[in-house]
Amino acid sequence: MNIFSLFKCKWWIPLLLGIYCFLYTTKSLAREKSGIPDSHWLSSSPYHMLGMTQSIVITGTVSDSQGVLPGVTVSVQGKSTATITDYQGKYSITAMATDVLVFSFVGYTTLNIPIGGRTVVSVSLQEDATQLQEVKINAGYYSVKESERTGSIAKISAATIEKQPVNNMLAAMQGRMAGVNVTQTTGVAGGGFDIQIRGQNSLRAGGNEPLYIVDGVPFASEVIGNSNTTGVLPRSASPLSIISPTEIESIEILKDADATAIYGSRGANGVVLITTKKGKQGKTQYTANVSRGTGTVTRFMDLMNTQQYLEMRKEAFANDGITTFPTSAYDVNGTWSPTRYTDWQRELTGGTSELTDVQTSVTGGSQRNQFYLGANYHKETTVFPGDFNFNRTSVRGNFSHASEDERFRANFSVGYTMQGNDLPATDLTRDSRILAPNAPALYDAEGKLNWENGSWNNPLRLLYASYLAKSQSLIANSQLSYRIVEGLDFRTAFGFTDLRHNERRTNPSTLYNPSLGFGSSYSSLYRNTNNRQSYSVEPQLDFNRQWNDSKVSVLVGGTFQQQEGNQLILFADGFTSNSLLNTLAAASAIYVVADDASQYKYQAFFARANYTYKDRYILNLTGRRDGSSRFGPGKQFATFGAIGAAWLFSREAFLANNSILSFGKLRASYGTTGSDQIGDYQFLDTYSTTSNGYQGITGIQPTRLFNPDFGWETNSKMEIALETGFLKDRIFLTWAWYDNRSSNQLVGVPLPGTTGFTSIQANLDATVANSGTELSLRTVNLQKKDFSWTTDFNISFMKNKLVSFPNLAASTYKNQFVIGEPINIKLLYHYTGINPETGVYTFEDVNGDGVLTAEKDKKTIVDFNPSFYGGLQNQLRYQRLRLDFLFQFVKQQNYSNDYIFARPGLLSNQPVSVTDRWQQAGDVTAYQMYTTSSNSDAGKAFNNFQASDGVVTDASYIRLKNVSLSYDLPQNWTGQLQCRLYVEGQNLLTFTPYTGTDPEFKTTGFLPPLRMLSAGVQLTF
Structure with a gap:
């Protein structure tokens, strides 16, 4: 029986569970408030009662280098009396x-602090890097101490995220x-990012996305927009x-592999675990955070002024032997000033x-019941002319209970x-x-768009076209x-x-030059509706046992x-009026570009066994059996697994009295994961409607061939790492080496044209390493x-x-x-300079046949992968x-300006x-002669230059x-209110030899990432 038949489309199941948790939490909190708090119960122990006549009430605040510290355990030495600090660090x-x-x-x-008859004892705790190794980190289905993990896991916390205006x-x-490696694809709000975790595994551009898990729920990261409706975003909305x-x-x-194998096929490209904020034990705390900021283009390109530009244009015509400027050359024939x-x-x-940005939250609870409620609002406009914006409003709640x-x-x-x-x-x-x-002014004397008698396309006409996207997202999870x-x-x-x-x-139709005479019948509309729902159930059984020196x-x-999606x-086009452009009924023709429904089913069984001996020898075994509906019969299931081991050599007896090395761990892992990121129904015969019907009847045509052998892509991973801490971990160094190999690639295998298809989706026996x-x-330089x-x-x-890559030379991938x-290379011509006699670009004729051809002469390999990348962060x-x-x-x-600009x-x-161009024989310059002709020697050479x-x-x-x-305002100024004032900046300065607008930006013709500055205030009470 399919487990989904029990709750298909029953999104209310996790919601009802949440309501139950909330009601039970509220009831428990009320009951606990009517009784004696745990801290008072603890302080009423027999030890305390014996000395009641000599006891006093001690209060105080506990803080660290970042401010007040909630959740600190405060106990009386040698007694069972204990309490914890609340959200204001008070106890x-x-x-x-x-x-x-x-x-x-x-x-x-x-810290052990004698009371000495005082009634107020406030302390400041110092971070202990050695103790930080005992902090548990999220490994997906389980948590593990930082010191005892056998896999490679990187982490950033809310403290880091909240300091960035993103x-x-x-x-x-x-x-x-x-x-x-994360790169931004556009500076427009709501745009996408490319993320690669340890490189590109798949030959397919869309096959390198990691798996995203939000509070334990898989979150599909496939783009939700469409290229026909995407607007200013170079890719569909993220x-x-x-x-x-x-x-x-x-x-x-x-x-x-050790960290990702428990996710099996979905962990081939790494896993991103996102944990949202949750309630914490302590006094109810209210937080409000408001910030305002601005964004601007980081830098502009150094372009020609009018004099330089007109000189270029006139010289180009002269080089082409044209003495009378054409009527279309409005910039130089006197039409434009x-x-x-x-x-x-x-x-x-x-x-x-x-x-x-505006954020508010309330959180608190007891030892057994905690809650968190938060709301966020974000609005961001653009640097383009006009009133445009991106906005997002969200609410989030978390409730937990323990009997x-x-x-x-x-939970x-x-x-x-x-989101809008x-x-x-x-x-x-x-x-x-x-x-x-x-070029002419944007507006005429009457304040209307200036078309200069039809001699140019006013760029502001593009603002008449609009893009509007609205999204609603619900993520619910019960545990x-x-x-x-x-x-x-x-x-x-x-989930x-x-x-x-x-x-x-x-x-x-107002997009077009009025001289063309286009009316509203030339107006058009694209509409895209995309819905996606996902259900998941994950039962688990967790066993832990410790005896003598062993832990299992x-x-x-x-x-x-x-x-389901x-x-x-x-x-739609042929509208009767532009004012009715959003009304489909006003269109004379409506076409269905795509009407797709998809269903994806996935099931897996997994197991993890961890054995620790004497707290220093650790072995971790992981296995997973995956099944996916994206593959053909007999190919739907595959098995993946990994082994990880760690040796905490700093805990060996021979290093017990060592004062230099405070922590040392050697770990290694090997395993396999897979990938089914190929889309739905790729192994089936599929059909689509024809664009031209027959006698008024729309037909269908085949678009994909059936391939029953379509199976899993496999990724094997190996890693060796060394983690060392020195001087009580004030210096902590991690070194890791890895080697990943992705095989059985899911690609379109080329077919002969006689089949009627260019390719068939299949597994190619190619391997990418x-x-x-x-x-x-990490260094603690000073700690006072x-x-x-x-x-x-x-x-x-x-x-x-x-x-x-089998038979690569005979395939369509040979170039x-x-x-x-x-795999992220380009095969290009090799540029050899400018012929000083002719003033034209020259290139290497690799095969020496006197003719420059792509197949025989594009042999220069340029790698666009980064050689190295990283970051340096300081906290003072x-x-x-x-x-x-x-x-x-x-x-x-990266490509230079010469690739972006026209001839x-x-x-x-x-x-x-x-302007450093060739003008006469003997000139040695950076650029060839100017030309307006694509058929001239210089015109043809420029086309080859852009492919070199x-x-x-x-x-x-x-x-x-x-x-x-x-800056945190002193509490003797603010009383019970905590106030933090802050200023934040993003993309502030860039040092680079690159002459374009932004060296990070790989997409030409779109707005690069912006420089962001913001200031705000955070209040907590």
Whole structure:
């Protein structure tokens, strides 16, 4: 029986469980408030009662270098009296005047403070890096101490995320994790990011996405938009923008086989674990955070002014032997003013984006019941002219309960987000770079768009086309656990996600030059509706046992997931009026571009066994049996697994009295994971409707061939790592080497044209290898009562290589891949300079036949993968003042301006560097002669130049990625209210030899990442 038949479309099941948890929590809290608090019960122990006549009430505040510290255990030495600090770091405990108070908290040095008759004892705890090794981190289905993990896991916390004025959580990860490379694809809010965890495994561009897990629920990261309706975004809207960064408690990245194998097929490209904020024990705490900021383009290109531009145009015509300017050459034939100058970059992209963020939350609870409720609002405008914005509103709640005997536990979390993206339908960045500097004014004397008698296409016409996207997302999760006997727990997790996305793009007739005479019948509309629902159930059995020097942990469980989606894309044109452009009934014709429904079913059974001997020898075994509906009969199931081991050699007897080495661990892992990221129904015969019907009847045509042998892609991973801490872990160094190999590639295998198909989806016996070295260094440079300074550094060296590809030379991929080289390469002509006699670009004729051809002469290999990347972060504190800043760096190559711009000499502006051109025989210059003709020798040479290594340049950079400066007001000023003032910046400074707008940016013609500055206040009471 299919387990989904029990709750298909029953999204109310996790919701009812959550309501139950909430009601039970409320009831328990009320009951507990009517009785004696636990802390008072503890302080009423027999030991206390014996000395009642000599006891006093001690109060105080516990803090650390970052501020007040909740959750600290405060106990009386030698007695059972204990309590914990609340969310303001305050505590109250009853003790004798001669007692000693013990302050302890994981990650901090324990303090023993004599009371000495005082009634107020406030202390400041110091971080203990050695104790930080005891902090548990999220490994997905289980948690593990940092010191005892056998896999490779990187983490950033809310404290880091909240210091960055970003609208997407992936932006907060840039430069902070070894082996994790994140690049931004656009500076427009709501746009996407590319993330690669230890390189590219798949030959397919869309096959390298990691698995995202939000509070234990799989979250589909496939794009939700469509290229016909996407607007200014170079790729469709990122579904991850729906999750507000301010809601996140931590992000863990699972990288190696030991860490990812428990996710089986879904962990081939790494796993991103997102944990949202939850309630914590203590006094109810209210927090409000408000910030305002601005965003601007980081820098503009140095383009030609009017004089330089007109000189280029006239010289180009002269080089082509044209003495009379054509009627279409409005810039030089007298139609446009030769003295006019407009800086189009500042005119079209020089605006200021305004950023607004508001967050509120309430949290608290008792030892057995905690709750969290939060709401967030984010709004961001654009740098383009006009009133456009991206906005997001979200609410999130989390409720947890534990029974009095702590055998039963329940947790429910739910988050709902509404997102709106109202943007121009076209990015104006490209126009801002290529418009002639003497082009006409944007508006005429009457304030209307100026068309200059039809002689140009006013760029502001593009703003008449609109893009609007609205999304609603619901993520709910219930987790129930029951301790059957000591050491044996049964858990079940229920997850549900619902994503509804609607977007439209309008193209009114006002987009077109009035001289063309187009009416409203030329207006058109694209509409895209995309809905996606996912259900999951994960039962688990967890066994833990310890005896003598041995500890055993065994976890077995299963995953049952079903995802359903549907998408409808419509195109309409021939509208009776532009005012009715959003009304389909007003169109004369409506076409169905796509009408797709899909269903994805996934099930798995997994097991993990961990054995620890003498707290220093650790063995971890993981296995998983996966089944996916995306493969043909007999190929739907596959088995994956991993083995990990660790040796904590610093705990050996021969190092017991060592004063230099405080921590040492050697770990290694090997295993296999898989991938089914190929989309649904790829192995089946599929059909689509024909664009042209027959006698009024729409037909269908085959689009894909059946392949019953379509199976899993496999990724084998190996890692060796060394973790060392020195001087009580004030210096902590991690070194890791890995080698990953992805085989049985899921690609389109080419077919002969006689079959009627260009390819068939199949497994190709090709292998891609990713190997590299990662280094992470953390140093506690200074740690005093009033001043502390810590530094975090990471760097990653990587090498990507196509190891094998059967019969590559005879395939359609022969001009795309080379065995032994990275898969992210380009085969280009080799540029050899400019012929000083003819003034034309020259290239290497590889085969010496006197003719330049792509197949025989494009042999120069250019690798666009970064050679290395990383980040350097510093955290400084002086009393209540804190300063954090991060430098991100990347060593890479990218296309230069010469690849982006058109041929010098055309009606298109150019970088000022193009003025260094050839003019007469003997000239040695950087650029060839100007020309307006594509058929001239110079015109043909320019086309080859843009397909050569002459347009590839060093795009390495060091960027001041983030700066955060904050100050906590003294509480003797604010009383019970805690107030933090802060200023934050993103993408502040960039040091690079790259002459384009942004070296990180790989997408031409779109707005690059912006420089963001914001200031705010956070209140807690």
